[in-house]
Amino acid sequence: MILSPNRSHFGGSCATARTSALATLRGQIERIETAEAAHHRDCVALGHPEADRALQGGLARAAIHEVFCEGRQGTAATGFVMGLAGRVSARRPLLWVRQDFSEVETGALSMSGLAELGLDPRRVVMVRAADVETALRTSADALACDALGAVVLELWGETKQFDLVASRKLTLAAQASGVTGLLLRMAAQPLPSTAETRWMLRAAHSPPGSVWNAWGAPRFDAELLRNRHGPCGRWIMEWKCDECLFSEPSAYSQPVAAAPAHRPDQAVLRRRAG
Numbered sequence: 559m560i561l562s563p564n565r566s567h568f569g570g571s572c573a574t575a576r577t578s579a580l581a582t583l584r585g586q587i588e589r590i591e592t593a594e595a596a597h598h599r600d601c602v603a604l605g606h607p608e609a610d611r612a613l614q615g616g617l618a619r620a621a622i623h624e625v626f627c628e629g630r631q632g633t634a635a636t637g638f639v640m641g642l643a644g645r646v647s648a649r650r651p652l653l654w655v656r657q658d659f660s661e662v663e664t665g666a667l668s669m670s671g672l673a674e675l676g677l678d679p680r681r682v683v684m685v686r687a688a689d690v691e692t693a694l695r696t697s698a699d700a701l702a703c704d705a706l707g708a709v710v711l712e713l714w715g716e717t718k719q720f721d722l723v724a725s726r727k728l729t730l731a732a733q734a735s736g737v738t739g740l741l742l743r744m745a746a747q748p749l750p751s752t753a754e755t756r757w758m759l760r761a762a763h764s765p766p767g768s769v770w771n772a773w774g775a776p777r778f779d780a781e782l783l784r785n786r787h788g789p790c791g792r793w794i795m796e797w798k799c800d801e802c803l804f805s806e807p808s809a810y811s812q813p814v815a816a817a818p819a820h821r822p823d824q825a826v827l828r829r830r831a832g
Contacts, residue, residue: 600618600619600620600736601613601614601615601616601617601618601619602616602617602619602645602646602648603615603616603645603803604616604617604642604645604795604803604804605645605798605801605803605804605805606793606795606804606805606806607806608791608793608806609780609782609791609793609795609804612782612785612788612789612790612791613755613782613785613787613788614787614788617642617645617646617738617755618738618754618755618787619646619736619737619738620732620733620735620736620737620738621729621732621733621738621739621753621754621755622725622728622729622732622738622739622740622741622751622752622753622754623642623738623739623740623741623753623754623755623756623757624741624743624748624751624753624755624756624757624784625638625639625642625740625741625742625743625756625757625759626743626746626747626748626756626757626758626759626783627743627744627758627759627760628758628760631759631760631761632663632664632744633664633761634759634760634761634762634778634779635742635744635759636664636667636742637675637776637778637797638757638759638778638780638795639710639740639742640672640675640677641675641776641778641797641802641804642708642740643677643707643708643710643740644675644676644677644802645802645803645804646707646708646738646740647681647706647707647708647738648707649678649681649707650681650705650706650707650708651681651682651683651705651706651707652681652682652683652706652707652708652709652710653683653685653700653706653708653709653710654667654682654683654684654685654709654710654712655685655687655693655696655697655700655709655710655711655712656684656685656686656687656693656711656712657686657687657688657689657690657693657712657713657714658686658687658688659714660712660714660744663714663744663745664714664744667682667684669682674799675776675797675799675802676798676799676800676801676802677802681707685700690713690717690719690720691719693711693713694711694719694720694724694727694728697709697711697728697739698727698728698731700737701728701731701732701735701737701739702731702734702735702737703735703737704735704736704737706737707737707738708737708738708739708740709737709738709739709740710739710740710741710742711728711739711740711741711742712742712744713741713742713743713744713746714744714745714746715744715745715746716745716746716747717746720749721749722750722751722752725751725752725753726752728741728752729752729753741753748783748784753784754785754786754787755782755784755785755786756782756783756784757780757781757782757783758780758781758783759778759779759780759781760778760779760781761777761778761779762777762778762779762794762807763777764776764777775796775797775798775799775808776796776797776799777794777795777796777797777807778794778795778796778797778804779792779794780792780793780794780795793806794806794807796808
C-alpha cells in the first residue's frame with residue numbers, strides 16, 4: 559500500500575514529462591514550419607519561367623545562395639551574381655565584400671559595367687577584407703543590417719574558415735534581418751552548407767547585336783545544383799539590361815544574303831553553254 563502511491567506518482571511524473579517534451583517538440587516544429595513557410599513566400603521572380611518554376615516562384619529572400627564557376631568563368635559568375643543582386647535588392651544598397659587580393663586574380667569591379675547591366679553603381683558599397691575571417695565577420699554584421707538589400711561575399715579558393723558553422727551563422731543573420739546573402743566562390747569546390755540554392759555558372763554565347771551595337775545581350779549557362787524547395791535544372795538565361803531581369807534566350811534570325819535583283823535567264827545561260 560505504501561509502494562502503490564509512489565509508483566502511481568512516479569508514473570504520473572514520467573507521463574507529465576513526456577507530455578511536456580512532446581508539447582515542446584511540437585511547438586518547435588510548428589515554429590520551424592511557420593518560419594519556413596514565411597521564408598518561402600518571400601521570394602522574387604528572376605524572370606526566366608523555367609527557373610522560377612523550379613524555385614517555386616523565384617529566388618528566396620532572407621537566405622544564402624551560392625554561386626560557383628569553373629575555370630576561367632569568373633566574369634560570367636560575377637555578372638550572374640550582379641543580376642541576382644539587382645533582382646533581390648529592391649533598389650536598396652548593396653554591400654560587396656571581397657578579399658583585398660581579388661583584384662589581382664580577377665580584376666576590379668567595373669562601375670560602368672554595372673551601369674551597362676542596368677544597375678545603379680551609386681548603391682554599391684565595396685569592402686576589401688584583409689583575410690577570410692574579416693570577410694566572414696563583415697558579411698555577418700552586414701547581413702544583420704536590415705537597411706541593405708543584399709550582401710555579396712566573394713571568396714577566392716578553398717577556405718577552411720568557411721565551414722558549416724560559418725554558413726549557418728550567415729543564414730541565421732539573413733533570416734533575422736530579411737537581407738539576402740549571395741556567396742560568390744571563385745576557384746573552389748562546393749562543400750556542405752546551409753545555402754538555399756547552389757549554382758554553377760558558365761558563359762553562354764550572346765546573340766549578334768545590331769550594326770550600331772557590337773555587344774549582344776549577356777547570356778549565362780546557369781546550372782542549379784541544389785534547391786532546397788524544388789527540382790534542379792540547367793538553363794540558358796539571358797539578362798535584359800533595360801528590364802533588369804533574366805529571360806529565356808531571345809530567338810533571332812541568321813542573316814541571309816540577298817538574291818541579285820537582275821539575273822540572266824537560265825535558258826539563256828544554257829544556250830550559251832551549249
